[in-house]
Amino acid sequence: MPRKNAFYAQSGGVTAVINATACGVIETARQQRTHIGKVYAGRNGIIGALREELIDTSKESTAAIRNLLSTPAGAFGSCRHKLKSLEQNRAEYERLIAVFKAHNIGYFFYNGGGDSADTCLKVAQLSQTLGYPLQAIHIPKTIDNDLPLTDNCPGFGSVAKYVAISTREAAMDVASMCETSTKVFILEVMGRHAGWIAGAAGLAAEREGDAPHLILFPEIAFERKKFMARVQRAVKRHGYCVIVASEGAQYKDGTFLAESGLKDAFGHSQLGGLAPQLAQMIQTELGYKYHWAVADYLQRAARHIASQTDVDQAYALGKAAIEFALQGDNAIMPCIVRGKGKRYTWSIGKAPLDAVANREKMMPRNYITRDGFGITQAARDYFAPLIVGEAYPDYRKGLPQYVRLKNVALPKKLKKRFQL
């Protein structure tokens, strides 16, 4: 069997551990040199394939690839370019196949969320239609934790850990001074449609009365009056109120509390600024002194406090992707399967891509308390193991040492340029 090369691309918002998956893919492929050729990475994700801008990862040292395990963000670049349907833009799919053919690529590893699962499936389908032998495998990644069929998504555990720790720390700050100063603190976190990240902040609380006192989920319609009553109650009972608000918090009619009016390439509204809006609302209605923080990219890039469990799983999924490919799998996604015992265990499973693409997994209603402002024991049991372990990076002069790859370009073979 002639050895085929592999193409690997990172898609969508990057995470603290997506490079750990890249590390798993590349290290495992290197161990299987007799079966698989080189791993080419897309520069800036899938558009790297469309533009024939491929990175030859074989030019990177063993140490550099190993260091991907502890480096956040996307080492090869990522993008949010969504391939349209086959009918709407067959040319893009055909271009992908042409580039793959030119570089003898027989494996397509796409590392992303729901949108890229969909793209990956379409590429698998078209390669069959065109009679080009290609195995397309989607590797899950999203801090949003909203992919179906996997117990959790790499990237989420580390954000969850960061958010829970930050909530605990900031709440201690507020508690120290609430007698004469700030009474209300709001931390805005990511999560457009699903409240997984905001929910994980609930882990910060260990005893009755601990922060966060209120969590705002996108899944629960925001009711101003009810919310204000709860803020006031927390301040009266505990002296202060800590609120963790999902950026996707919305009114009953689906309007986000914090629409900025901008949309990204996928047509999603760009959110942000919910925290200052809530703070203003509380100030006007209750008169409390407030502070607010918006973690934004800090939360998903915080490799300095990544979850060891998350790093391990991210790596294992990259490794499994190569192994499944070499076993002949196509149009699948390796996934995390949670063991049934009381003690947390996990293993790698396999999900068919057509069951993954374009389906969002919301927080189950029984993970949210009846009043809509907190998490239940079921949610705690789900979240808790995902943040276990501190995967500290190496430091030099007080700063984490993150690797920068050489990212050497593979010479182009196609004459045609492709207009995106």
Next chain:
Amino acid sequence: MPRKNAFYAQSGGVTAVINATACGVIETARQQRTHIGKVYAGRNGIIGALREELIDTSKESTAAIRNLLSTPAGAFGSCRHKLKSLEQNRAEYERLIAVFKAHNIGYFFYNGGGDSADTCLKVAQLSQTLGYPLQAIHIPKTIDNDLPLTDNCPGFGSVAKYVAISTREAAMDVASMCETSTKVFILEVMGRHAGWIAGAAGLAAEREGDAPHLILFPEIAFERKKFMARVQRAVKRHGYCVIVASEGAQYKDGTFLAESGLKDAFGHSQLGGLAPQLAQMIQTELGYKYHWAVADYLQRAARHIASQTDVDQAYALGKAAIEFALQGDNAIMPCIVRGKGKRYTWSIGKAPLDAVANREKMMPRNYITRDGFGITQAARDYFAPLIVGEAYPDYRKGLPQYVRLKNVALPKKLKKRFQL
């Protein structure tokens, strides 16, 4: 010599390491039982003394006191209550002395910034006037790093580390996706009048072109046109632009870019929301897609990534305060003295309080590049050693284990209540 008790209070905004100072004070006092009695802490800072709400720290276990070393925020509570001048409010000072007298307190340790240095000095002066023997010692603490006569202030090194790491991490995220997504990222950090914190973010950059590309200091008047030109240049050269903005960034006339209209108990304007304002400005003028983060309390509470140097110095200052007191010192502040050698060394010195109170130390102009948007080598040499070492706390189930003291109240002895 009859043993006198000590009073210790935390003042102003808390930090990741103010409890390390408390640990130094209490552990050292416990080792000197033959010379010093109990350490009483003010509940919620100095107002705890005024209200005669004293905490008996002798009720805490050795382990609990040791855990203060790795616990952020203010273990006994803090406040921003500023004592007015002796002429304006002599009653408050007299009340303090009355409480001290009632509880046989001969040592006053006040752990705070510039305002509390001033209060501490006045208490020292009044106790002399009233003939009440009291040694008043100020222990420096402020993330703002703006106290004179000490090389640096405990709390600052840890914020500096947090901000430099966060800048590096978020910048990697932006760089990964700038080809098709966010071009400008703004991180708003604390620092009302002095740009120390924003400046420390400059450590994130190691090579030419690294983020942060622009830093906004309160010391440099903001010029919109010049700023916009630099943002555009960074995006054109590097593909993206990371800006670290001090909350105290201001126009030439002294107006803050982000006045919220609120004032705190010291009459300082409450700031916040600069990042979204800058983002809007950039969007309107240059049309770049942006993201922004406001670290707020997260930065000063981030004990999970505290600087070991900072923790060591915070502890040493607490220890020195007790030692100086037992040597008979009064109206002084132990301070950090930087060694003259090339390799960083530090020791504890002693500064007279009247030279400390009410003086703010700004970033020297030669720490800021000529164009006003970056830091010089002199600044790097100053900042770099302060963030060295990672003083990780202990973790349980993925979360840092911070101590909660029992904070047992000392029975009151005075009949009179005091109206604040």
